[in-house]
Every structure is written in structure tokens, then in C-alpha cells.
Amino acid sequence: MLIKNNSHKLLSGRFRGRAVAYLLAVLLLVLMSYYLPRLLPGDFVTAMYSGSPVTLTGEQEAELRAHYAAGDSLGHYLVNLFFLDWGFSFAFLTPVSSLILAALPWTLFLVGGAHLLSTLLGFIAGVEAAWRRGAVEKGLVAVMTFLEGIPEMGTGVLLLLLFSLYLGWFPAAGGETAYAGYSLPRWCLDVLHHTALPFITLVGAYLPGSFLLARGGMVVVLHSPFIKTARAKGLPPLRVRYGHAARNALLPVVTRFGLRFAFMLTGALVVESIYSYPGLGTLLFKAISLRDLPTIRAIVLFSSLLVLVINMALEVLYERLDPRVQHEL
Amino acid sequence: MKYCFRISAFITIAALIMLAGIPAQGASGQRELRIADGTGDWGYPNPFGHYPRGPGYIRMSWVFDTLVWKDQKGYIPALADSWKYDPAAMTFTFHLNPRAKWHDGKQVTAEDVVFTIGYYRKHPYRFIKTTGIGAVSAKGARTVLIKLAKPYAPFLSDIGGTMPILPKHVWESVADPEKYLDPKAFIGSGPYQFRDFDKTGGSYLYEAFPDYYQGPPQVERLIYVRSGKPLISLTTGEADLANIQPEMGESLVKKGVKVISDERGWVKKLLINHHKKPLSDKRFRQALAYLIDQKEIVEQGHRGFATLASYGLLSIDHDMYNPGTPTYLYDLQKASRLIEALGFKRGKDGFFQKDGKKLKLALLSSNIAAGGESVADRDGEIIKRQLEKGGIAVELVNMEQATTDGRIKKWDFELAISGHGGISGDPVILNEMISSVYGGGSVTSARYDDNAALNKLLEKSLVEMDQVKRKEIVYQIQKIYAQELPAIPLYYPQTKAAYNPRKGVDWFYTKGGIAKGIPLPQNKLSLIKR
Numbered sequence: 001m002l003i004k005n006n007s008h009k010l011l012s013g014r015f016r017g018r019a020v021a022y023l024l025a026v027l028l029l030v031l032m033s034y035y036l037p038r039l040l041p042g043d044f045v046t047a048m049y050s051g052s053p054v055t056l057t058g059e060q061e062a063e064l065r066a067h068y069a070a071g072d073s074l075g076h077y078l079v080n081l082f083f084l085d086w087g088f089s090f091a092f093l094t095p096v097s098s099l100i101l102a103a104l105p106w107t108l109f110l111v112g113g114a115h116l117l118s119t120l121l122g123f124i125a126g127v128e129a130a131w132r133r134g135a136v137e138k139g140l141v142a143v144m145t146f147l148e149g150i151p152e153m154g155t156g157v158l159l160l161l162l163f164s165l166y167l168g169w170f171p172a173a174g175g176e177t178a179y180a181g182y183s184l185p186r187w188c189l190d191v192l193h194h195t196a197l198p199f200i201t202l203v204g205a206y207l208p209g210s211f212l213l214a215r216g217g218m219v220v221v222l223h224s225p226f227i228k229t230a231r232a233k234g235l236p237p238l239r240v241r242y243g244h245a246a247r248n249a250l251l252p253v254v255t256r257f258g259l260r261f262a263f264m265l266t267g268a269l270v271v272e273s274i275y276s277y278p279g280l281g282t283l284l285f286k287a288i289s290l291r292d293l294p295t296i297r298a299i300v301l302f303s304s305l306l307v308l309v310i311n312m313a314l315e316v317l318y319e320r321l322d323p324r325v326q327h328e329l
Numbered sequence: 330m331k332y333c334f335r336i337s338a339f340i341t342i343a344a345l346i347m348l349a350g351i352p353a354q355g356a357s358g359q360r361e362l363r364i365a366d367g368t369g370d371w372g373y374p375n376p377f378g379h380y381p382r383g384p385g386y387i388r389m390s391w392v393f394d395t396l397v398w399k400d401q402k403g404y405i406p407a408l409a410d411s412w413k414y415d416p417a418a419m420t421f422t423f424h425l426n427p428r429a430k431w432h433d434g435k436q437v438t439a440e441d442v443v444f445t446i447g448y449y450r451k452h453p454y455r456f457i458k459t460t461g462i463g464a465v466s467a468k469g470a471r472t473v474l475i476k477l478a479k480p481y482a483p484f485l486s487d488i489g490g491t492m493p494i495l496p497k498h499v500w501e502s503v504a505d506p507e508k509y510l511d512p513k514a515f516i517g518s519g520p521y522q523f524r525d526f527d528k529t530g531g532s533y534l535y536e537a538f539p540d541y542y543q544g545p546p547q548v549e550r551l552i553y554v555r556s557g558k559p560l561i562s563l564t565t566g567e568a569d570l571a572n573i574q575p576e577m578g579e580s581l582v583k584k585g586v587k588v589i590s591d592e593r594g595w596v597k598k599l600l601i602n603h604h605k606k607p608l609s610d611k612r613f614r615q616a617l618a619y620l621i622d623q624k625e626i627v628e629q630g631h632r633g634f635a636t637l638a639s640y641g642l643l644s645i646d647h648d649m650y651n652p653g654t655p656t657y658l659y660d661l662q663k664a665s666r667l668i669e670a671l672g673f674k675r676g677k678d679g680f681f682q683k684d685g686k687k688l689k690l691a692l693l694s695s696n697i698a699a700g701g702e703s704v705a706d707r708d709g710e711i712i713k714r715q716l717e718k719g720g721i722a723v724e725l726v727n728m729e730q731a732t733t734d735g736r737i738k739k740w741d742f743e744l745a746i747s748g749h750g751g752i753s754g755d756p757v758i759l760n761e762m763i764s765s766v767y768g769g770g771s772v773t774s775a776r777y778d779d780n781a782a783l784n785k786l787l788e789k790s791l792v793e794m795d796q797v798k799r800k801e802i803v804y805q806i807q808k809i810y811a812q813e814l815p816a817i818p819l820y821y822p823q824t825k826a827a828y829n830p831r832k833g834v835d836w837f838y839t840k841g842g843i844a845k846g847i848p849l850p851q852n853k854l855s856l857i858k859r
Contacts, residue, residue, distance in 0.1 A: 042735025050734040050772045051697060053751055053845045054381045054455045055761035061770025092370070092528050093378055093507060103529040165561045172565055173365070173556035178532035179525070276369065276557040278530040286370065291731055 087294030107279035114202035122210025130218030217249030365568030369531015369555025383847035393493035439467035486755035531555030593821035594753035618657035638818035641807025754846030777815030
């Protein structure tokens with residue numbers, strides 16, 4: 001009973017410790033999201049009016065600068081955040097939360113989908129390759145290592161030139177045909193049509209890493225005594241492969257999945273830009289080039305909070321996947 | 330497992346083939362036109378919502394009309410059927426078109442024009458300056474009298490042809506116009522009614538206004554789409570009009586696309602920090618001009634798709650361009666003599682030095698290009714090589730546009746590559762791009778006030794309403810500018826657009842640019858039967 005009570009106290013103490021650490025991290029992120037974008041050289045007025053047919057006088061410029069500086073203090077920012085107000089975009093003249101909500105589904109669909117599929121395919125292919133070892137496996141490793149070295153930008157531009165410019169099979173830009181007035185099924189097809197090239201680009205970028213990690217992990221695990229035992233017991237190969245071996249090779253793949261997932265909101269900036277895809281990456285790129293501080297702040301904070309949440313989720317998932325992790329904590 | 334792979338591969342390939350067969354363009358039954366640009370989002374299309382950039386103004390111009398407008402030749406009637414200027418009374422009189430209506434069906438009246446000017450005085454619209462306007466009054470329902478506080482030569486360009494007229498019945502109760510985004514905020518008197526703006530997608534939808542006073546527009550739906558690769562969008566049929574890189578023109582013509590070129594209305598120039606020594610000495614700036622070989626930049630950096638710029642800043646296509654403007658043909662010796670006259674001597678390494686210090690300048694470079702676009706070029710590298718050949722060491726700093734502009738604004742630079750349009754429009758651009766009185770808040774202006782004679786001429790050119798006399802003044806300004814060289818004009822890049830002629834619309838570039846000088850071919854007159 002005494003042992004049970006102590007264990008309970010230990011657990012709740014550990015939980016409190018974690019909660020405090022995460023809370024501090026949130027506070028730090030909020031402060032950094034306010035101060036870091038301010039360090040960017042240039043400001044909204046200069047960025048907005050450079051290259052404009054409007055030539056500002058010194059007074060007009062000072063007036064505009066004062067206008068945008070008003071209400072942009074840290075105090076305002078914190079109070080607004082407390083009331084879940086993410087700010088008002090200088091450039092888009094819209095609450096930033098509505099901008100994020102409009103862009104988020106596109107990013108989740110493209111990057112989340114590509115990420116999920118590439119991890120799944122990469123993992124299965126990695127497990128199968130390690131199990132079957134031979135010429136095909138070696139060939140696959142060589143191909144995947146080569147693909148891992150090609151940047152998304154290279155694949156993106158190549159696919160665009162080949163399938164859009166020369167063959168004309170896929171559209172060059174956007175997430176859908178704007179204002180086409182399609183029925184729902186036709187709209188779904190249209191979205192898939194627009195998403196195909198950026199999706200393939202991302203899958204091509206993410207899959208090799210998952211494959212190599214899974215294969216590497218499996219090769220080590222397959223030599224373990226417990227696998228030999230499982231085989232000796234006459235368990236079906238599929239169960240040995242996935243129920244025993246792959247489960248133990250899963251941890252690095254999950255880590256990679258989690259980290260990539262956390263950065264996916266802004267990580268696909270290059271691909272989104274190439275294909276003019278209406279996601280968060282494009283939104284952030286635009287906000288940075290215009291020095292739209294409220295929008296930059298909100299996206300930075302949103303993404304970093306997501307990193308934190310994913311980190312928390314990974315900790316829980318690790319404990320479930322590998323009980324050793326729980327003891328080491 | 331093997332079968333699973335095969336089935337997945339088969340499904341994937343089948344899906345891709347199926348998707349590839351889907352046409353890229355819309356399937357609307359109405360006649361529509363799609364315009365592509367690389368940025369997409371340019372703000373809400375009303376005077377207080379659009380970005381203060383050319384493409385933002387254009388998106389607004391479909392919805393809101395001005396008193397006068399421009400075509401390929403010059404000013405033509407818009408909301409005002411006719412107009413005249415009375416020099417004695419310093420008053421412009423505009424007679425409004427009796428057929429002009431707002432999108433909600435109400436009549437456009439002289440009161441709306443009077444209200445608009447008053448409203449912009451209270452809530453400035455940055456494309457126009459109302460400071461030179463005196464009393465404004467309505468005479469009956471269709472006549473507006475605008476008295477000037479003092480003669481103002483660019484009135485038609487800056488106000489008459491640029492100021493969007495607002496409906497009084499909508500805006501008179503609006504206290505904070507920037508936050509007013511009600512559907513009524515988009516009631517204008519232009520040929521198109523605003524229907525939707527997708528901020529994240531960067532697309533706009535307009536529909537023809539059937540009661541437009543110049544007749545219903547030719548195309549029912551006008552759509553703007555964002556495309557990072559407008560050229561590809563043109564060839565795939567996703568877009569019907571887009572700006573293109575000049576070198577792509579020939580290949581597009583072969584595909585049945587029509588290519589049009591603008592006059593030389595945009596200039597790339599070298600900004601100079603004339604507050605810093607030795608750049609503050611005009612002899613040194615002249616030496617720089619002799620060392621920079623414009624021809625080499627055009628030929629090597631732009632494969633000939635550009636024209637050498639006049640050192641007087643105004644476009645060589647301008648009616649007031651002075652052909653007698655001083656020039657600086659590449660001359661190493663002349664440059665050396667000018668630099669030596671400032672006390673510099675050639676060191677053993679070939680670079681000039683003074684008091685034991687090597688003559689070294691930092692050059693900021695970025696990708697600024699016409700029409701709000703960003704295009705990578707090699708101008709910085711070429712200028713660095715040319716100056717170093719002439720004995721000036723150069724540190725080339727490549728940065729993104731906003732960072733470069735931020736440093737220029739704070740005078741935290743020595744040399745910077747920059748550019749702007751408007752040089753084929755009203756000569757007021759000279760005031761804005763030279764004097765700090767007019768361009769003190771701009772990063773493309775030289776903000777140069779050191780020459781009293783030049784300042785005086787700039788002032789005089791603004792109040793001279795006689796175009797012949799104004800031309801004389803503008804001639805002198807260009808001459809002095811070319812001697813002083815507060816910034817060195819480099820070249821005029823070729824500006825081209827391409828469109829699908831099968832849509833039955835002939836797009837054109839406007840003389841002097843749209844409104845204040847926007848170098849884009851999206852003039853609303855293209856869609857109006859004339």
C-alpha cells in the first residue's frame with residue numbers, strides 16, 4: 001500500500017514537473033513570437049510602398065508608421081492572446097485567425113496527406129526490403145539514397161516543366177480552379193488534379209527517409225535473439241515481421257513522423273510557392289515579404305505551439321510503443 | 330504483400346492518368362477571362378482596401394471609375410463627358426455622363442464627386458494628393474467645379490485620371506474606411522461588380538455591370554488567379570493574360586499566343602548615398618557613370634531585352650524627353666581623372682586609395698522588377714566587375730527586397746540597385762524621384778536637395794499649366810539631373826505581356842501607364858466596346 005502511494009506521488013510529481021516545463025515553454029514561445037519577427041530588417045510601410053506608383057512624402061510615411069505602430073505593443077499582444085485574439089493583419093485587413101483557418105485545410109490536405117502516405121509506404125517498403133534482403137533491396141536502397149539527396153525544389157520544378165508545361169496534363173498553379181462553379185464530385189476531382197504534382201513532389205521528398213530509417217532499424221532488429229525465438233516457435237512470417245520485428249523498428253520512424261508533422265505547417269513553403277498552393281507556407285512567405293508582423297507572429301506561434309503539442313503526444317506514444325521509455329523518464 | 334504493392338501501384342497510375350485528363354480551366358457557361366499573376370493577393374478592390382501597388386489599383390479600377398481615363402494615346406472621357414480648365418479662375422470644370430450609375434442603380438451625381446474629394450481629405454487615399462485642391466462645388470446634378478489652391482500641372486494625371494469616385498450614399502456614414510468591408514463598400518460605377526476575393530488563394534471574381542454607362546462589358550466574368558509560373562498557366566489555358574519574361578515572347582507567338590510590349594516606362598537605376606563621402610561629390614558620381622557600361626549590362630545581363638536609359642531619368646519615349654541630356658559613354662580614363670581629382674591614387678593592387686585606405690563601396694542588390702514582380706538578374710555582379718575594373722573595390726550584398734529597402738530608407742547603404750515606373754507618365758515623377766520634399770518617404774527616390782537651381786525648376790514645373798513652357802522646364806531638369814546624378818539610371822527592361830487572342834479581347838499598354846503610371850496591360854477599356 002505504501003509502495004503504491006509512493007508510486008502515485010512519484011507519478012503526479014512527474015506530471016506536475018512536465019506541466020510546468022510545458023507552461024514555461026508556452027510562455028517563452030509567446031514572447032519569442034512577439035520579439036523575433038520584430039528583428040526582421042525593414043517594416044510594413046517600407047515593404048508595402050516600395051515598388052509602388054505612390055511616392056510618399058516624409059510626413060505621410062511617418063503618419064503611416066505611427067498608424068501601424070499604435071496598438072502593437074507587447075501588452076496589447078498578450079492581452080489579445082489571452083482573449084484568443086490572434087491579431088489583425090496589416091496587409092489582408094482581416095483577423096489573422098481567419099487567414100490561418102482558411103489556409104490550414106489546404107496545408108493539412110497536401111502536406112499531411114503526403115506525409116502520412118510517404119511514412120506508411122516508406123515504413124512498409126523498408127520492412128519488406130529488410131526482410132527480403134537481396135539485389136532488389138540493394139537497388140532500392142541506392143535509389144532511395146539518391147532520392148533523399150534531391151531537394152523538393154528540384155523535383156517540383158522538374159515535374160512542373162514535364163507534366164504541366166510540356167505535356168499539359170496537370171495545372172501549374174493553385175489548389176482548385178477558381179470560381180469554376182463545379183458540383184461537389186467534380187470539385188473533388190479538380191482539387192485532386194491540382195494537388196497531384198505538389199503531392200507527388202512531397203511524397204518523393206519524404207518517402208526515402210522513412211524507407212531508409214525503417215529498413216535500417218529492421219536490419220538490426222532481425223538479428224535479435226527474440227526474433228529467432230519467434231521464428232523457432234513457428235509463428236507466421238507476417239506476424240514475426242510486423243508483430244515482433246517492425247514494432248521494434250518503429251520508434252525512429254515515429255520520431256521522424258512527429259517532427260516532420262510538427263514542421264509541416266511551414267515546412268512545405270518551397271513546394272507551396274512553386275505551385276502557388278494556397279496553404280500556410282504561401283501565407284507565411286507573403287507575410288514575411290510584406291513584413292506583416294501580426295500574421296508572421298500568429299503563424300510562428302501557431303506552428304511552434306503545434307510542435308509542443310506533438311512533442312507531448314510523442315512522449316505518450318513512446319511510452320505505449322516501448323515500455324522501456326516509461327522507466328527511463 | 331507483393332500483390333498489395335502491385336494493386337497500389339496500379340491504382341496510383343490509373344488515378345494519375347484519370348486526373349491528367351481533366352481540363353485545367355473552368356467550366357462556367359458564361360464568357361469569362363482569367364488573368365494570372367505571381368502574387369495573387371493585392372488587397373480588397375476598393376480605394377481603402379487595395380495594396381498601394383499597381384496591381385492593387387488595377388483590381389480596384391474594374392469597380393470604381395474616375396473622372397477621366399487614358400487609352401493608347403492619352404486622356405479620354407470616363408465619368409466626365411467633357412472637361413476644361415479656366416486659367417484665370419484656376420478651376421477645372423467637369424461635366425458628368427448622364428448615363429453613369431452606381432452598381433446599386435442610383436445615379437452618379439456631381440454631389441458624389443464633391444463628397445469624394447472631401448472624404449479623401451479626411452481619410453487620405455495615397456494614390457492622390459488633395460493638398461493642391463481648393464474649393465469644390467457642384468453646379469446642378471452633372472457639373473463639378475474644382476478650384477485649385479495654386480496651379481497644379483499634373484492635375485489630370487494625379488487626380489482627374491486616378492481618383493476613384495465614391496458613392497456618397499454609401500460612404501457618408503463610414504468613419505473607419507479601412508475596416509469597412511461590407512458588400513456596400515464595393516459599390517462603384519465601373520464596368521465590373523466585385524463578387525469575391527479569396528485571400529489565401531489570391532483569386533478575385535468580378536461580374537459585368539450590365540448598366541455600365543459606356544455599354545455592358547464584352548466578357549461576363551473576369552477572374553484573377555495566382556500563378557507562380559504565369560507562362561505555364563498561359564500555355565495550359567489556365568490563364569488568358571499574364572506578364573511574361575521578354576525572352577519567352579518568341580516561343581509563345583509560335584503557340585498562337587499574342588505578345589504585346591510596353592513603352593519604356595520603368596527604369597532600373599543605381600541609388601547612391603550622396604550623404605557619404607566620396608559619393609557626396611558629384612564628380613565621383615560622374616566617375617561611377619563613366620565606369621558603368623550600360624550596354625554591357627543590357628547585352629550580358631539581359632540578352633539585349635532592354636534599352637539604355639537616359640541619364641536625365643525621364644523615359645526616352647516621353648513627349649518631354651530631352652534628347653540633349655548629357656551622356657556618360659563608358660570611359661575608363663575620364664573616370665580615373667575624376668577620381669584622381671578627389672585625391673585618390675592607384676595602389677599596387679589596381680584599386681584607388683586615399684590616406685592608406687582602399688576605395689571600397691558596398692553594393693546592395695535585390696530582384697526588383699516592373700509590375701510588382703520579382704525577377705532574378707545579374708546586374709549586381711556586372712556592376713561590381715565594372716567598378717572593380719575601374720579601380721573601385723566593391724562588396725556585393727544580395728538581399729531580399731524588404732531588407733534592401735529598409736536599409737535604403739535609413740541611408741544605411743552606399744550603392745543600391747533599385748527601380749521604379751512612372752517615367753513615361755506625368756513629369757511630376759521627377760519631383761518625386763529627385764526631391765526629398767516630394768519623395769522623402771520613398772525608397773526609390775534619390776531624396777536629393779543639394780542643387781538649388783534644380784529644386785527651383787522642380788517647383789516651377791509643377792505650377793506651369795502651359796505644356797510648351799513646362800516642356801522647356803522639364804528639359805532643363807533632365808539636363809541638371811544628368812550632371813548631378815543623385816542616382817544613375819541604368820536601363821529600361823522590356824516589359825511584355827501575352828494573351829490568348831481566341832478570347833476576342835485585344836489587350837494593350839496605356840500611354841504613360843494606367844492612372845499614375847502603372848505599367849500593366851489590364852486597361853478596362855479593353856473590355857468595353859468602343
